[in-house]
Amino acid sequence: MDWLSRLFEMMPVRGRLDLRCAYGAPWRIDQGPGEPNEIPYHAVLAGSAMLDDPAGGRPLKLEPGHILLLPGNPRHVMHDGSGAAPLRARNRASLNFTISENPGSGERLDLLCGHFAIAPPHDRLLRSYLPPRLVVHARADAGDRDTAGQLDSLVALMRRESADDRLGGRAMLNALSGAMFALVLRLASLTDDAPRGLLALAGHPRLAPAVAALFNEPARAWSLPELARLCGMSRATLARQFQEKLGRSAADLLTDIRMALAANELRKSSLSTGAVAEIVGYQSEAAFQRAFKRHMGITPAQWRKSQGLSGEAPERPAA
Numbered sequence: 001m002d003w004l005s006r007l008f009e010m011m012p013v014r015g016r017l018d019l020r021c022a023y024g025a026p027w028r029i030d031q032g033p034g035e036p037n038e039i040p041y042h043a044v045l046a047g048s049a050m051l052d053d054p055a056g057g058r059p060l061k062l063e064p065g066h067i068l069l070l071p072g073n074p075r076h077v078m079h080d081g082s083g084a085a086p087l088r089a090r091n092r093a094s095l096n097f098t099i100s101e102n103p104g105s106g107e108r109l110d111l112l113c114g115h116f117a118i119a120p121p122h123d124r125l126l127r128s129y130l131p132p133r134l135v136v137h138a139r140a141d142a143g144d145r146d147t148a149g150q151l152d153s154l155v156a157l158m159r160r161e162s163a164d165d166r167l168g169g170r171a172m173l174n175a176l177s178g179a180m181f182a183l184v185l186r187l188a189s190l191t192d193d194a195p196r197g198l199l200a201l202a203g204h205p206r207l208a209p210a211v212a213a214l215f216n217e218p219a220r221a222w223s224l225p226e227l228a229r230l231c232g233m234s235r236a237t238l239a240r241q242f243q244e245k246l247g248r249s250a251a252d253l254l255t256d257i258r259m260a261l262a263a264n265e266l267r268k269s270s271l272s273t274g275a276v277a278e279i280v281g282y283q284s285e286a287a288f289q290r291a292f293k294r295h296m297g298i299t300p301a302q303w304r305k306s307q308g309l310s311g312e313a314p315e316r317p318a319a
Contacts, residue, residue, distance in 0.1 A: 006215040011122035015177025019113040024104025028086035032075040037123035039116040042068045047109035050081040065139035072132030096169035131195035136187045151183045200245040218257045219281035259295045
């Protein structure tokens with residue numbers, strides 16, 4: 001299984017379309033932050049928008065085909081760039097989402113606004129491997145025209161589905177939003193300037209065997225020499241490439257994957273902590289307990305309790 005599919009299997013992402021905006025100038029959108037486990041998104045269908053830089057830098061212009069993800073989940077401001085006081089927008093409920101409109105004139109913005117929800121603790125892990133702000137272009141990106149075309153077609157389908165507002169539309173739009181998340185990450189990983197993190201790591205073809213190995217066999221006691229051999233490079237080169245592309249070591253990534261899997265397994269009341277430790281690659285339950293608390297800030301028993309489960313699953317009787 002490829003690493004991105006495996007990632008989504010480990011950390012399910014639910015997409016939701018919240019709002020379709022139809023604004024004429026002057027307009028302004030002031031949103032966020034959302035819920036702690038949310039990643040907001042905006043897809044520009046028509047018109048243009050200026051996204052303010054919270055650090056005070058030059059605003060970023062978003063045009064048709066641009067899709068913006070904000071893994072940092074910040075407060076963010078978008079506007080028409082005129083500097084005029086925005087006209088008041090009015091919201092009205094449709095069958096499957098909310099439409100926001102204003103009486104402005106000139107070129108009108110057509111914008112889809114939604115979010116992706118990732119269940120804790122996976123939201124923290126995923127956010128730590130993504131940039132605070134991610135922008136791709138579904139029409140003109142030179143990184144991979146096939147993926148850009150797929151993304152463009154998917155957004156066009158979302159546009160038609162939101163315009164028709166038919167029976168089952170919410171389910172369709174939310175499912176399409178989730179697929180959009182995967183396509184955005186795929187496209188971003190294929191660009192020449194993929195941001196540091198999982199996207200840059202995945203876009204490095206020589207490192208792909210190591211990434212796939214860690215995601216597909218996390219319980220194996222991978223050593224740096226083994227991973228280096230898979231990639232056909234020296235240990236020093238592999239270690240340097242992981243630090244440059246990911247900002248972490250291969251061992252750090254393996255631990256993060258193991259902890260994500262452990263959090264999932266601990267939700268199963270039939271499994272003891274010792275059994276979970278073995279599943280994710282720890283020969284010692286004590287070592288697993290220490291690693292889990294260091295990584296999650298709470299013990300496995302406390303994690304179970306936070307999920308509405310008992311502190312420890314009963315041991316199975318001996319055969």
